[in-house]
Amino acid sequence: MRVNLTVNGRPQEADDVWEGESLLYVLRERLGLPGSKNACEQGECGSCTVRLDGVPVCSCLVAAGQAEGREVVTVEGLADDEELAPIQQAFIDAGAVQCGFCTPGLLVAADEMLERNPSPSDADIREALSGNLCRCTGYEKIMDAVRLAAARRTEGV
């Protein structure tokens, strides 16, 4: 089948999609956007987190056909042209990236949380990111990164 969707603001078209394919597979293998990751493919790890019409979802659990006509934002869509998004820069600065496999999903989830809740408490951050597994960092630097991004955002206003 053919799937039409908007990805990171650009209309996209995927052909020869098998009905069982996930949105994650279409993004990674058919649209050349491998930024969204494939750590568990069963909705447990959050590494494939994208926004579907604004809502964070595990793209591995979304059938490609369900994305027909909808807007998808992936990690590749966070940066503005040449400039990193504040949450991306904060992850680098705080040392929140080690192997980096969880990073794309965490960035999409954290970015969405900060949009809803610009001054999150630590408990708010932990709750919002509890669907994103990281095996390298012990999450402390991720907490630092989100706090940093929130602080920079507040200062910037």
Add this chain to the structure above:
Amino acid sequence: MAYPTGVPTKITQGSRTQGGIGESTLRPDGTLKVTGEFAYSSDLWHEDMLWGQILRSTVAHAEIVSIDTGEALALPGVYAVLTYDDLPTDVRHYGLEIQDTPVLAHGRVRHHGEPVAIVAADHPETARRAAAKIKVEYRELPVVTDEASATAPDAVLLHENRTDHHIGHVPHPNIVHRQPIVRGDVAAARERADVIVTGEYTFGMQDQAFLGPESGLAVPEEDGGVHLYIATQWLHSDLRQMSPVLGLPEDKVRMTLAGVGGAFGGREDLSMQIHACLLALRTGKPVKIVYNRFESFFGHVHRHPAKLTYEHGATRDGKLTHVKARIVLDGGAYASASPAVVGNASSLGVGPYAVDDVDIEAIALYTNNPPCGAMRGFGAVQACFAYEAQMDKVARELGLDPVEFRQRNAMEQGTLLPTGQPVDSPAPVAELLRRVKAMPMPPERQWESSEGADVRQLPGGLSNTTHGEGVVRGVGYAVGIKNVGFSEGFDDYSTARVRMEVVGGEPVATVHTAMAEVGQGGVTVHAQIARTELGVTQVTIHPADTRVGSAGSTSASRQTYVTGGAVKNACELVREKVLEIGRRKFGSYHPAWATAELLLEGGKVVTDGGETLADLADVLEGEAVEVEEEWRHRPTEPFDLRTGQGHGHVQYSFAAHRAVVEVDTELGLVKVVELACAQDVGKALNPLSVVGQIQGGTTQGLGIAVMEEIVVDPTTAKVRNPSFTDYLIPTILDTPTIPVDVLELADEHAPYGLRGIGEAPTLSSTPAVLAAIRDATGLALDRTPVRPEHLTGL
């Protein structure tokens, strides 16, 4: 919520060229990783590529009566189906130390999930369906799953006709390796003991659970060779094992490191490397294989589960008299790293304590359970869980504070290990305990707020199981010792190629090693070393591949020490050559070229007095300097097979933890409130990365304390929970704040005085959490992980 979450560190050293060692420079791959552009091994793509799929055994132990690939081959889109009979040479097994692992099963499978056949097809789903159409007829065999069944006189032998070098000293062919460590006279020491404490402990099977699944892309080449892009921990070890199976000389098997999504020991053994190459060579097309999470649980070795029996004796004044221990590690169906795990568990089996009279025996079994091998801290992790539980028990018997008791027995520089080897660098065991105990405690009842209980900070969390009722706090301490680098006489070297030249008017250094960057930040550190040694700002890190010599494994906390040491050494040789060029070109202009100690700093050649002699760009104009050199740490020697005596280790790493937990004693739910760590790192080359390693290692220790265990059915030896739905690793809600106190006591034998750091925090984290839960509940708790039923008695 005023409790500080920052990280107190005590790091002041630095270098004189910006971005050098001692600074928290940022990862060179950071931008690629946050934009999604960094190519992991599962992201690789090649025009016209096929997808590989592995068919694995559905039973743990069976004869293979027949394999019928006909239906699979007939499926449209399928290009190849290969079994044992299709292997191109007589070399059909591989292994890190003992070549006992079949590339594809031959007549028999020995564990659940063993590879039986491989498929290549034009779509991953087609490959999966084709694999499902392969008909394998099994005749099941009885399984051996523990020491009693594996070493029974009539036990089925996992490997008949063993010829490896351990078979001569093991008491049963289902024992991979046995290492006794005997020192002093335990019988006499026991007579001196005022208290004797015994315990039997069980350590569960942990999974590395790296997030990037096993994957790679094999591309056939015109000369009949193959190029493999792969996520691994050691390119040259893979190459050495692959080349004879493929029937290709090593120079026709090219290896390039693809992006690695974590490792933690789980990528030391081969996974899909040979399978992808076989399919690529057979079909003449590029072949990509990516495991899903279910397959990943079968596709790599796990941490050895263990049974540990300990006896500790002590005098009334709180001095250990002796330690007697027996450590039984389950290695599963194939050897993998089992012999080295036995070596660590036995030689470090008393922990970081001074004990003169020791009798330890460690063995690893062959069973039909999943193969076990390397995972962060191996051998030392299991032992630490048991000896630290024992230390608490003895302290309680003596009526001593557990930290005080540990400090009275703490090893120091000069202490002899039970192997007779002196610890010849700082061993600040008592100091680390003092520091971790001195850190501020998290406030009591921090879940309370003006709006009632914040259940997110309570045991059970958002399940809303308690608002504080039935919740009891406990505090526990632990400390551990881990060897750094490959031990027991292994020739543990690394190679670095460093080039220096002028590019665009600027001096630039290029560092080329085969080091596997698995997330630890080795690439960051290599650039820092080059800046410090060569005085340049711009450093290019060449992709890791086999066109340069081996860098050894990214494991055993060794890469910054050994490959970092190789980069430093190569830089020093480059510097000498640069100065020779400088003397040739400019020596006649200034006498200091001949007489002064010269340094490279800030893009210039300077004297140790700070006088500038020349710009590096001028010295290197029209010249390029390149050095490739191997570098070794001090040699080690094997342990005596009867007594365990020998200088087997090169360096040690020490960490101490304090765990604060809150336990819902009615439901058996645990919330770890804080896990504070103090660690000696010798020298923090990159403080930010050091703290990141400590916090990550600490969290993996938390996982094995209260969450993580691969459950293997004891009657069928089948894995029951191969998914992230059923095998739980800590989420951000399960993980507490982890304040870290970094101590830097230089090891004069190591580059910059540094210590390997990656593993030590994984050791003491687990027993600290267990001690805290015991403190809260008063229960004995002799196994890890602790599950709710262990706390409620249901």
